[in-house]
Amino acid sequence: MAVGIEQFALFILVPAMAYACWRDWKEHRIPNQLCALIVLSGFFVHGLVQGWTGVQHSLAGAACGFGLLIVLWLIRAMGAGDVKYMAGVGAWLGPELTCYAVVAGILVGGLISIGMIVYQRTWSRFATNMGLMLVKMSSARTAFGEFASAKQFSGSGKAAVPYAIPLTVGAWGVLLFSQIGWWKV
Numbered sequence: 001m002a003v004g005i006e007q008f009a010l011f012i013l014v015p016a017m018a019y020a021c022w023r024d025w026k027e028h029r030i031p032n033q034l035c036a037l038i039v040l041s042g043f044f045v046h047g048l049v050q051g052w053t054g055v056q057h058s059l060a061g062a063a064c065g066f067g068l069l070i071v072l073w074l075i076r077a078m079g080a081g082d083v084k085y086m087a088g089v090g091a092w093l094g095p096e097l098t099c100y101a102v103v104a105g106i107l108v109g110g111l112i113s114i115g116m117i118v119y120q121r122t123w124s125r126f127a128t129n130m131g132l133m134l135v136k137m138s139s140a141r142t143a144f145g146e147f148a149s150a151k152q153f154s155g156s157g158k159a160a161v162p163y164a165i166p167l168t169v170g171a172w173g174v175l176l177f178s179q180i181g182w183w184k185v
Helices: 005-027 032-074 079-120 123-136 149-155 162-180
Strands: none
Touching: 005 032, 032 079, 032 123, 079 123, 079 162
16 A cells, blocks of 8 residues: 555644644744744655655645735734745645635634634624724725734734634645545545
8 A cells, every 4th residue: 555645644744733723722823843844744745755746736735825825914814823834734735725725714713703702792892893904904004004903803912813723624624525525636
């Protein structure tokens, strides 16, 4: 039986993602070293299993993960660690699965946020924050500034949702669904 990328991902990527979630939960940051190791291990495994074609596929996935989230970092809606983390996950998943994982992660993050609003009964703060977001996005000067950033919304100086968690849940769901054949890659 040949060892494929899926087996490597089970023993390397999945534990690394769980560790990233734990660090983001505890410290509201994902270490640069961890992000770099995830990216480099994705390049290495794809190269080992599929040669140069695999490395190209891995590079495209990393670029996709980075590119899809960099705008959220630029408008201060997400931390830089989350962007680098998703580049690492993309290096493992490739571009197509990375797109699915980002969309799934954003949906999971939205559900977590709604759950937090309902549980904490912070409807008025949510309405105020949405108004501030509309003002923020009304001009380039405010869109890319610190005004109405995710850190300001939380009130603690940290992002309200440690976003490695929903990104990971989204990526794990995409991996599972691709393995059981719900969609073909």
